[in-house]
Amino acid sequence: MTHKSWLTTFLEMAVIVFISALLGIAWNRTLLADAWRGAPAGQAAPVSQQVAQGAQQAEALPMPIALAQVKELHDSGQAVLVDARSATSFAKEHIAGARSLPLEEASRQATPQLKGVAKDSVIIAYCNGFSCHDSMELGKLLIKAGYGSVYVFEGGLPEWRDGGYPTSGGKQ
Amino acid sequence: MKGVSSSMISLALRIALGAIFIYAALPKIADPVAFAGSVAAYRILPYFWSYLTAAVLPFLELTCGVLLILGVRVRSGALIIGALNVVFMAALAAAMIRGLDIDCGCFRQDGPKTAPWVALVRDAFFLAMTAAVLRYERLRIR
Numbered sequence: 066m067t068h069k070s071w072l073t074t075f076l077e078m079a080v081i082v083f084i085s086a087l088l089g090i091a092w093n094r095t096l097l098a099d100a101w102r103g104a105p106a107g108q109a110a111p112v113s114q115q116v117a118q119g120a121q122q123a124e125a126l127p128m129p130i131a132l133a134q135v136k137e138l139h140d141s142g143q144a145v146l147v148d149a150r151s152a153t154s155f156a157k158e159h160i161a162g163a164r165s166l167p168l169e170e171a172s173r174q175a176t177p178q179l180k181g182v183a184k185d186s187v188i189i190a191y192c193n194g195f196s197c198h199d200s201m202e203l204g205k206l207l208i209k210a211g212y213g214s215v216y217v218f219e220g221g222l223p224e225w226r227d228g229g230y231p232t233s234g235g236k237q
Numbered sequence: 238m239k240g241v242s243s244s245m246i247s248l249a250l251r252i253a254l255g256a257i258f259i260y261a262a263l264p265k266i267a268d269p270v271a272f273a274g275s276v277a278a279y280r281i282l283p284y285f286w287s288y289l290t291a292a293v294l295p296f297l298e299l300t301c302g303v304l305l306i307l308g309v310r311v312r313s314g315a316l317i318i319g320a321l322n323v324v325f326m327a328a329l330a331a332a333m334i335r336g337l338d339i340d341c342g343c344f345r346q347d348g349p350k351t352a353p354w355v356a357l358v359r360d361a362f363f364l365a366m367t368a369a370v371l372r373y374e375r376l377r378i379r
Binding site for chain 1: 266269270271272273274275277278280283284285287288289291292293294295296297299300301304310312313314316317339340350
């Protein structure tokens with residue numbers, strides 16, 4: 066293969082990557098805009114690395130987690146699910162086994178604490194689905210409070226319920 | 238006769254590899270948030286980059302898969318697929334070394350869990366298919 070032929074191939078590859086990136090970004094523009102707003106400038110390392118570096122106090126963000134992984138961690142008891150919605154909404158319905166820590170209540174505390182939950186536990190915050198940002202905010206507060214493995218389940222209660230997984234509550 | 242069977246094998250490999258990558262791309266395009274969760278589970282990329290990867294990667298897989306099936310820019314498409322396979326294998330190996338018990342997130346995001354080592358073997362097979370496609374393509378354009 067000639068030098069020129071390789072150059073053509075690399076140019077073609079660059080064009081394919083560029084067009085695919087444009088398509089992907091255009092297709093997911095709303096999702097990416099939301100993710101970008103949740104990501105402060107200068108964010109450069111995942112939560113786990115920042116914890117290791119002791120730099121998590123500043124601007125660390127919880128990591129996203131998908132329904133399948135939430136279900137697995139829920140079933141194996143490896144994670145603590147935290148409901149960021151109001152106590153009233155929690156009483157009506159919540160993911161089975163979850164505990165309530167409304168964002169409003171957590172915001173009032175200097176360092177929100179989850180009683181009986183070790184700082185190295187896996188914590189999954191959720192609220193009312195993609196339009197609800199309380200879980201992300203609660204996740205940030207929990208990271209600031211020193212919890213090292215904090216995730217946000219952005220599908221929240223609606224996705225969990227739609228998946229046919231167990232919920233508790235029912236109090237009006 | 239030999240030329241005919243060789244071109245048939247080449248065509249079959251190309252279409253199979255293209256179809257696999259289109260099949261892998263579609264569920265990720267349909268549910269980018271779940272795929273972002275799968276990407277984040279590897280604990281390699283920071284928050285926003287998990288989403289950016291989840292947004293772009295499936296379209297790259299789809300484009301390359303379509304090019305392979307159509308027989309257009311085969312060498313470039315196959316080289317990108319090969320490079321993607323190498324990246325996937327590195328990420329899976331890193332997950333295995335760190336003892337992460339995660340789903341590979343390769344195809345369906347809500348299906349049964351695929352262990353990293355199974356996905357690693359599968360990706361090695363796809364990489365071999367890619368090498369074969371590239372070899373046949375080189376022979377064809379000679």
